[in-house]
Amino acid sequence: MQESSELSQLPDIDGHFGPYGGVFVPETLMPAVRQLADEYDIARHDIGFQNEFSSLLSTFCGRPTPLYFAERLSEKLCGPRIYLKREDLLHTGAHKINNAVGQILLAKRMGKTRVIAETGAGQHGVATATVAARFGFECVIYMGKVDMERQSLNVARMEFLGAKVVPVTAGQATLKEAINEAMRDWVTNVRSTHYLLGTAYGPHPYPMMVRDFHRVIGEEARRQILEKEKRLPDLLVACVGGGSNAIGLFHAFLKDEQVRMVGVEAGGRGLTPGNHAARFQGGKLGILQGTKTYLLADEDGQIQLTHSVSAGLDYAAVGPEHSYLRDVGRAEYDYASDDDVIAAFLSLSRLEGIIPALESTHAVSYIMKHAKEMLSDQIIIVNLSGRGDKDVQQVAQYRAGSGT
Amino acid sequence: MSKSSREAKGAGQRSQAPLMNASIQNRIDTTFTALRERKEKAFMAYITGGDPDLPRTVHIALALARSGVDFLEIGIPFSDPLADGVANQLGAQRALAAGATVPKLLTVIHQIREQSPIPIILYSYLNPIFQFGFSRFQDEALSAGADGLLLLDLPPDEKLLPDRTQKLHRIRLVAPTTSEVRLSRIVADASGFIYYVSREGVTGERTDISATIAENVATIRKYTSLPIAVGFGISNPEQALKIAQMADAVVVGSAIVRRIGEFGEAPDLIERLDRLVRPLVTAVKSAPELTVHA
Numbered sequence: 001m002q003e004s005s006e007l008s009q010l011p012d013i014d015g016h017f018g019p020y021g022g023v024f025v026p027e028t029l030m031p032a033v034r035q036l037a038d039e040y041d042i043a044r045h046d047i048g049f050q051n052e053f054s055s056l057l058s059t060f061c062g063r064p065t066p067l068y069f070a071e072r073l074s075e076k077l078c079g080p081r082i083y084l085k086r087e088d089l090l091h092t093g094a095h096k097i098n099n100a101v102g103q104i105l106l107a108k109r110m111g112k113t114r115v116i117a118e119t120g121a122g123q124h125g126v127a128t129a130t131v132a133a134r135f136g137f138e139c140v141i142y143m144g145k146v147d148m149e150r151q152s153l154n155v156a157r158m159e160f161l162g163a164k165v166v167p168v169t170a171g172q173a174t175l176k177e178a179i180n181e182a183m184r185d186w187v188t189n190v191r192s193t194h195y196l197l198g199t200a201y202g203p204h205p206y207p208m209m210v211r212d213f214h215r216v217i218g219e220e221a222r223r224q225i226l227e228k229e230k231r232l233p234d235l236l237v238a239c240v241g242g243g244s245n246a247i248g249l250f251h252a253f254l255k256d257e258q259v260r261m262v263g264v265e266a267g268g269r270g271l272t273p274g275n276h277a278a279r280f281q282g283g284k285l286g287i288l289q290g291t292k293t294y295l296l297a298d299e300d301g302q303i304q305l306t307h308s309v310s311a312g313l314d315y316a317a318v319g320p321e322h323s324y325l326r327d328v329g330r331a332e333y334d335y336a337s338d339d340d341v342i343a344a345f346l347s348l349s350r351l352e353g354i355i356p357a358l359e360s361t362h363a364v365s366y367i368m369k370h371a372k373e374m375l376s377d378q379i380i381i382v383n384l385s386g387r388g389d390k391d392v393q394q395v396a397q398y399r400a401g402s403g404t
Numbered sequence: 405m406s407k408s409s410r411e412a413k414g415a416g417q418r419s420q421a422p423l424m425n426a427s428i429q430n431r432i433d434t435t436f437t438a439l440r441e442r443k444e445k446a447f448m449a450y451i452t453g454g455d456p457d458l459p460r461t462v463h464i465a466l467a468l469a470r471s472g473v474d475f476l477e478i479g480i481p482f483s484d485p486l487a488d489g490v491a492n493q494l495g496a497q498r499a500l501a502a503g504a505t506v507p508k509l510l511t512v513i514h515q516i517r518e519q520s521p522i523p524i525i526l527y528s529y530l531n532p533i534f535q536f537g538f539s540r541f542q543d544e545a546l547s548a549g550a551d552g553l554l555l556l557d558l559p560p561d562e563k564l565l566p567d568r569t570q571k572l573h574r575i576r577l578v579a580p581t582t583s584e585v586r587l588s589r590i591v592a593d594a595s596g597f598i599y600y601v602s603r604e605g606v607t608g609e610r611t612d613i614s615a616t617i618a619e620n621v622a623t624i625r626k627y628t629s630l631p632i633a634v635g636f637g638i639s640n641p642e643q644a645l646k647i648a649q650m651a652d653a654v655v656v657g658s659a660i661v662r663r664i665g666e667f668g669e670a671p672d673l674i675e676r677l678d679r680l681v682r683p684l685v686t687a688v689k690s691a692p693e694l695t696v697h698a
Contacts, residue, residue: 014561022562023559023561023562024530024557024558024559024562025557025559026486026487026556026557026559026577026579026601027559027576027577027578027579027581027582027590027601028487028577028579028580028581028601028604028605029581030559030561030579030581030582030586031579031581031582031583031586032581170493171483171484176484177484179486180484180485180486183486183487184486184487184489184605184606187486187487187604187605187606188604188605188606189604190581190604191581191604284535286531286534286535287529287530287531287534287557288484288531289484289486290557292564295531297531297535299535300505300506300532300535300536301482301506301531301532301533301534301535301536302482302483302500302531302532303483303484303531
């Protein structure tokens with residue numbers, strides 16, 4: 001394994017995490033991504049920027065979020081002590097707001113007047129619309145038509161916040177197509193517009209920058225668990241779509257070699273092409289939407305259809321840093337099926353009085369399956385990255401048998 | 405061309421690019437040389453390979469050559485063409501639905517090559533070529549009869565391709581947002597010709613043409629003696645003539661692809677394409693002699 005102190009120094013100056021990452025965009029966008037990388041590099045070392053960011057995270061977003069001991073869940077599983085990192089309690093209902101605040105401050109520094117974003121479950125769209133309203137930016141959100149239907153509550157929220165939500169009908173009309181459409185908008189309006197990408201994915205500097213804006217999740221969790229338990233956890237678990245909440249939790253623990261890390265992908269209806277979004281199960285190395293990473297493609301390089309009960313994980317590629325952490329053995333990746341996720345959704349709701357987002361429920365589902373393999377004096381932190389209000393209708397439909 | 409003060413240093417000196425270029429001579433070079441001798445500008449047509457199906461791509465390509473097209477750009481379809489507008493996205497979808505794959509398209513190129521000497525530039529995104537294998541792709545594309553390769557999402561900053569050992573030109577894009585420092589690096593790595601993206605945006609038909617083309621093409625000429633093709637947004641003879649007065653070659657794609665989408669199944673598809681393309685060719689050929697830039 002690579003020295004863990006080196007791991008946390010990645011990526012290199014051009015955005016490479018070992019063989020992954022990089023900048024694979026049309027020439028029109030190259031100056032914009034380079035400018036963003038330069039501007040971010042200045043901002044990350046600027047005390048004024050960092051202070052404004054921290055201040056907004058606490059007063060606008062509600063940080064720090066609690067690290068909550070899930071007593072009844074721990075008892076029920078007869079295993080280790082399970083803590084939930086309550087990102088679901090943040091303003092707008094998910095971790096996404098951390099990154100949205102960071103990027104809108106950068107957009108302001110760069111003199112942009114308009115922000116665009118893609119969204120899957122709608123949480124990143126809501127977070128973007130929220131910070132755009134707060135800072136007076138014009139805001140356009142691209143969202144797959146299928147996702148607009150399954151997350152109609154979030155569509156309404158974005159519109160109330162003053163954003164324009166544009167339905168995307170190409171392909172399977174979910175997150176991947178929304179990113180394509182946002183990239184096309186960015187190519188066209190690159191001088192006025194900042195693309196507020198919502199996950200640790202895409203061309204450099206996005207994977208690094210989005211990770212850094214979410215790094216506060218792990219920093220807080222590390223401090224909180226040391227306060228409560230006087231020791232580090234044995235296991236961290238987080239769901240992985242693009243992978244922003246997972247890398248946000250993991251990053252502050254990379255150097256703590258005794259802490260295992262598991263990312264949980266969407267197993268959907270089963271691991272056959274078109275039925276899942278588990279890129280590390282049957283995926284391959286490739287290049288999509290600006291970065292080189294694991295993705296789901298056929299033998300001719302065409303990106304495959306994906307499926308997940310959770311719109312936020314329904315995506316064909318994974319953030320490049322996760323590919324690297326897996327390669328070097330620092331993190332492991334598993335998956336949870338739609339059925340198991342729905343069961344875990346109900347369990348957490350009834351045991352703890354917390355309705356989790358379907359995305360985050362993938363991490364809960366992993367724990368329900370694997371906690372029994374661990375000892376009762378061990379400690380797990382699960383990143384509860386979002387709340388499930390948006391998913392109520394979806395779960396009701398699924399239980400009625402009409403969910404797909 | 406965007407000029408940041410930090411990057412403007414070092415601008416202006418002429419590049420050594422033709423040295424690298426001189427090592428490759430294929431149909432792209434000989435065609436540009438012949439056109440210069442005839443004092444003509446070039447017309448490039450883009451079609452999506454495999455749209456509406458593989459056999460008809462051969463027919464369409466040969467018909468375009470008969471209509472006076474000087475260069476063919478053939479798209480290798482990708483499921484996620486993020487630099488392309490709706491017309492080319494739909495073209496790619498039709499081609500994939502009709503069974504286009506990289507190996508089958510290489511066969512199509514070979515079939516075109518058996519019947520026509522027209523230079524062929526392959527246009528694609530990285531992933532299909534990456535999965536096929538770059539070295540293998542370069543070898544097989546060259547032996548099928550292709551002359552150039554343009555990868556939309558591979559900037560020169562990423563060293564992903566094997567060293568150039570083959571006589572397949574690597575066509576590079578320059579955009580209105582490209583700084584002069586980037587430009588000098590891009591042309592140093594390019595051969596065949598420079599593809600100037602006429603506007604900030606995706607491919608597709610537009611009613612106007614960008615006001616900055618002449619100035620930016622002139623800037624590119626300061627750095628390279630390679631021919632300059634201009635594409636993105638050009639669809640009618642008036643626009644084609646204006647572009648031909650500024651550049652060495654005019655590229656029209658979406659207008660042709662849209663026509664193939666509308667009339668792909670019509671018995672008179674070839675005649676319809678001829679009626680679309682001939683006036684474009686005529687407009688380009690009526691433009692005055694190439695600006696000599698030596």
